[in-house]
Amino acid sequence: MSDGGREGMPERSGLRAAFRGMTTRGRSFLAAGIAAALCSYLLGQADLLRVGLLLAALPLVCVVVLHRTRYRIAGSRSLSPARVSAASETRVGLRLENVSRLPTGVLMLQDRVPYVLGPRPRFILDRVEAGGLREVSYRVRSDLRGRYELGPLQLRLSDPFGMCELTRSFTTFDTLTVVPRVEPLPAVGLAGEAAGYGDGRQRSPALTGEDDLIPRGYRHGDDLRRVHWRSTARHGELMVRREEQPQKARCTVLLDTRLSAHAGTGPDSPFEWAVAGAASMALHLLERGFSVRLLTDTGTAVPGPDGAGGTEAADAAGLLLDTLAMVEQSEEGGLSAAYDALRGGTEGLLVGFFGELDEEQAAVAARMRQRSGTAVAFVLDGDAWSRGVGGFRFSDGGVRSADRLRMLREAGWTALPVAPGTSLADLWRSADRAGVHPEPRAEAGFSTTAATAPRTAAGGRA
Structure with missing residues (x-):
C-alpha cells in the first residue's frame, strides 16, 4: 500500500485568476447585463437599467465570494498495489477531508494520470460538511511496463449558480511501477550443472x-x-x-538490450518478450535459492558483483523487477562489455536472452560459455518474427539464425530459438531435455517440443 500523505489545499489564487475562471454562463450574464444597461440608456427605460445591473452584478458577486472562500481541505492518495505487472490493474484510492468549519459547495475532483493509463478520472462531490470525509477510488491499467506519476490532485470549486469555477491543485504525486509480466516456470534439473547447484552445493x-x-x-x-x-x-x-x-548457487541472467538486435516496439515486440523472460527466469531462480544478478550488454549488473550474495531474496526480486521495469534499448554495438563483466569460471548458471546475433557477436557469446558452468541461451528467431503477425523486420534470415545457434551449441551452450508466441516454460523444459544431448540434430533446434525419454537429473533441481 502506497500512501500519498495528507496535504492541505494550497493558498487561493489572485482575484485576476478568479475572473479568468468565470464560466460561459457567468460571461453570458455579464454581457447581458451590460447590454441591458446600454439599452436602458438609449431608450430611457429605468426598469431595464435595474435588470441590467442585476444581471451584471450576479456573476461579479459570485467571483468575489468564491475567491474569498477559505476552504481547508486535506487530500491523500493510496495505491494498492504500488507495483503491478503489465496488463494488471491497480486500485487508486482518493481521500478528501474538509478540515474547515464551513461546508463546501459543489466540488469536482480530478486526478492527473498519464495517457497510457487511461482517461483522467473525475468525481462530483455535491457538498462536504464541516469535518466531513469523502473517499472515492478508480482503477488504472497499463500494457506497457515503466514508472508512471499519478497526480497532482485537482479540485474545481464552483458557486451555487455556476457562474465561476476555480481550479486548485495539490502538489504531491505518487509513482506506479509497472513491471514485466512474470511467467511461472517448471522446476527442472539441467544436465551438466556445475558444482554449487542443488545437492552439489559447495x-x-x-x-x-x-x-x-x-x-x-x-x-x-x-x-x-x-x-x-x-x-x-x-x-x-x-x-x-x-x-x-x-555456498549459494550463483546465476547470471544476461539480457541483450541492443537496439540493433531487436526490431519493433510495443508489448508484443521481441524486446518485450526478452525482458519478460529475464524477469520470469530471475524470479524463478531466486525462489529456488540461487544468488541471481541481472547483466545487460552494457556491462551493468544488478544487484552487482559484490551485492548478489548478501541480498535477501525478496529485496533482490523487487530490485530486479524495478530495474527491468525501466530498462531501455541501448546503443551498444556488441556484447563485449557483458563478456568483460563475467567473472572467469565463477558464474555457475548463465541464462542469456539474445536478440539478433551476427557472426561477430555470436562468437563473443560463444566465448561467454568459458566463464560459466551451465549456459542456456534463448535466441530470437528473426525469420519467424518477420513472418509473424507483428511483421517485425530483421536483417537476418532463418539459415543464418541456424548457423548462430550451431556456433553457440558447439561452444557448449544449450541454445534454443524463440519464435512469436513461444512459451518460456516450454523452452525451459526443452533446455532441460537438450542438456542430455549436447549435440541435437540440426532440425531439432527449431522445435520446442522435442520428445525425450524420462531420465534422472545429474544435478539438483533448478
Missing part, C-alpha cells in the same frame, strides 16, 4: 585461515573433534570451530 568455512577463525561456545552434541584448543585456553571454556557454511 561448502566453505566461515573465514579462511586459522588465525582469522571466529569460534563459538561449545553446545551439547557438538563433535569434540571440532574443539579449538587455543581459543578454549584463551576464554577458559570449551570453544568449537564454526560449521562450514553452504
Whole structure:
C-alpha cells in the first residue's frame, strides 16, 4: 500500500485568476447585463437599467465570494498495489477531508494520470460538511511496463449558480511501477550443472585461515573433534570451530538490450518478450535459492558483483523487477562489455536472452560459455518474427539464425530459438531435455517440443 500523505489545499489564487475562471454562463450574464444597461440608456427605460445591473452584478458577486472562500481541505492518495505487472490493474484510492468549519459547495475532483493509463478520472462531490470525509477510488491499467506519476490532485470549486469555477491543485504525486509480466516456470534439473547447484552445493568455512577463525561456545552434541584448543585456553571454556557454511548457487541472467538486435516496439515486440523472460527466469531462480544478478550488454549488473550474495531474496526480486521495469534499448554495438563483466569460471548458471546475433557477436557469446558452468541461451528467431503477425523486420534470415545457434551449441551452450508466441516454460523444459544431448540434430533446434525419454537429473533441481 502506497500512501500519498495528507496535504492541505494550497493558498487561493489572485482575484485576476478568479475572473479568468468565470464560466460561459457567468460571461453570458455579464454581457447581458451590460447590454441591458446600454439599452436602458438609449431608450430611457429605468426598469431595464435595474435588470441590467442585476444581471451584471450576479456573476461579479459570485467571483468575489468564491475567491474569498477559505476552504481547508486535506487530500491523500493510496495505491494498492504500488507495483503491478503489465496488463494488471491497480486500485487508486482518493481521500478528501474538509478540515474547515464551513461546508463546501459543489466540488469536482480530478486526478492527473498519464495517457497510457487511461482517461483522467473525475468525481462530483455535491457538498462536504464541516469535518466531513469523502473517499472515492478508480482503477488504472497499463500494457506497457515503466514508472508512471499519478497526480497532482485537482479540485474545481464552483458557486451555487455556476457562474465561476476555480481550479486548485495539490502538489504531491505518487509513482506506479509497472513491471514485466512474470511467467511461472517448471522446476527442472539441467544436465551438466556445475558444482554449487542443488545437492552439489559447495561448502566453505566461515573465514579462511586459522588465525582469522571466529569460534563459538561449545553446545551439547557438538563433535569434540571440532574443539579449538587455543581459543578454549584463551576464554577458559570449551570453544568449537564454526560449521562450514553452504555456498549459494550463483546465476547470471544476461539480457541483450541492443537496439540493433531487436526490431519493433510495443508489448508484443521481441524486446518485450526478452525482458519478460529475464524477469520470469530471475524470479524463478531466486525462489529456488540461487544468488541471481541481472547483466545487460552494457556491462551493468544488478544487484552487482559484490551485492548478489548478501541480498535477501525478496529485496533482490523487487530490485530486479524495478530495474527491468525501466530498462531501455541501448546503443551498444556488441556484447563485449557483458563478456568483460563475467567473472572467469565463477558464474555457475548463465541464462542469456539474445536478440539478433551476427557472426561477430555470436562468437563473443560463444566465448561467454568459458566463464560459466551451465549456459542456456534463448535466441530470437528473426525469420519467424518477420513472418509473424507483428511483421517485425530483421536483417537476418532463418539459415543464418541456424548457423548462430550451431556456433553457440558447439561452444557448449544449450541454445534454443524463440519464435512469436513461444512459451518460456516450454523452452525451459526443452533446455532441460537438450542438456542430455549436447549435440541435437540440426532440425531439432527449431522445435520446442522435442520428445525425450524420462531420465534422472545429474544435478539438483533448478
